Amino acid sequence: MRRTLVVTNDFPPRAGGIQSFVYGLIARRPPGSVVVYAPRWPDSEDFDLRQPYPVVRHPTSLMLPTPAVARRAAALVAEFGCETVVFGAAAPLGLLAPRMREAGVRRVVMVTHGHEAGWTALPVGRRVLARIGAHADVVTYLGEYTRRRLVRVIPGDKLVRLAPGVDTEVFAPGAGRERVRAALGLGERPVVLCLSRLVPRKGQDTLLRAWPGVLRDVPDAMLLIVGGGPYRRTLERLARPMNGSVQITGPVPEAALPGYLAAGDVFAMPCRTRLGGIDVEGLGIVYLEASASGLPVVAGSSGGAPDAVLRGQTGLVVDGTRPDEVTAALVDLLKDRAGARAMGERGREWVAREWSWDLAASRFARVLESVETP
Known part of the structure; x- marks a missing residue:
């Protein structure tokens, strides 16, 4: 051999x-x-x-x-x-x-x-x-x-x-959704989920800066940030004024990731390119895992991240340096639940076919x- x-x-x-x-x-x-x-x-x-x-x-x-x-x-x-x-x-x-x-x-x-x-x-x-x-x-x-x-x-x-x-049998709609939502006390609130390493490139800070604008239109929304990394203290500081509408879980076991993705209603990671192009997103497999889980995605425009999204069909692409763009994208998806659900369904079909x-x-x-x- x-x-x-x-x-x-x-x-x-x-x-x-x-x-x-x-x-x-x-x-x-x-x-x-x-x-x-x-x-x-x-x-x-x-x-x-x-x-x-x-x-x-x-x-x-x-x-x-x-x-x-x-x-x-x-x-x-x-x-x-x-x-x-x-x-x-x-x-x-x-x-x-x-x-x-x-x-x-x-x-x-x-x-x-x-x-x-x-x-x-x-x-x-x-x-x-x-x-x-x-x-x-x-x-x-x-x-x-x-x-x-x-x-x-x-x-x-x-x-x-x-x-x-992407394993579409592991990452699937409803895979552990109710268990995770119950454990975190999310109830029936609409949840925006970001699952990634906590580093500046991933844009969790932009999500937090965009969040007050989201709450003005969707006051019961919850932002769930999952992952560990060196940026955690900065993010926790930014989250303090949000009146409990943000949860930062820290890292979770790999086997639990499908459940956390399925617990969301919208996936968002507004990544941005840093350091003059040195720190850049190559693709972002987590966008595809979220799509396989039936979620519409909001991706940053850094590097190859848009390659993981069919714009307007499986999700939206935003400038990860612009909180106002992130706010608008999240509000649109959270308020148009039928449209968001259709994006998630198309995303799962696309991942199963092409990824x-x-x-x-x-x-x-x-x-x-x-x-x-x-």
């Missing part, structure tokens, strides 16, 4: 969107066809025992393109007879590609996310990505926005679209087959 070595900093049990993306691709490969080299993380030993393929852990929680990491990866290529290497995130570990070829790898696949698109905003980032791309056979991109950014430094004939999938894991896995298989054929 031809084996693929996956070298990645982003892998469970560490939580995150990139981790879920990489794991979702690997989980759908034939058992024994993949070997993973990833950093050590709390509870990784138990997690690794449950996988139908070898997972080799680096001694620390971060891997950089150092000689030690290169030697270990090259040793795995030899030990398992790997003909292909996939870098779970092209930057920066893709710099190891020349050493992988020396070890006997015939083809190299680089998977990119939002941060590689951000790197194209800096001269040094462009140079690094050009170097990475020069040693790749295939470089994947999430959507049209990331393709436009990457093609500045990577030949277009190397670029192949590969986006994450399934079966489709993502099939694309990944074609990428590997095209590079694994002698």
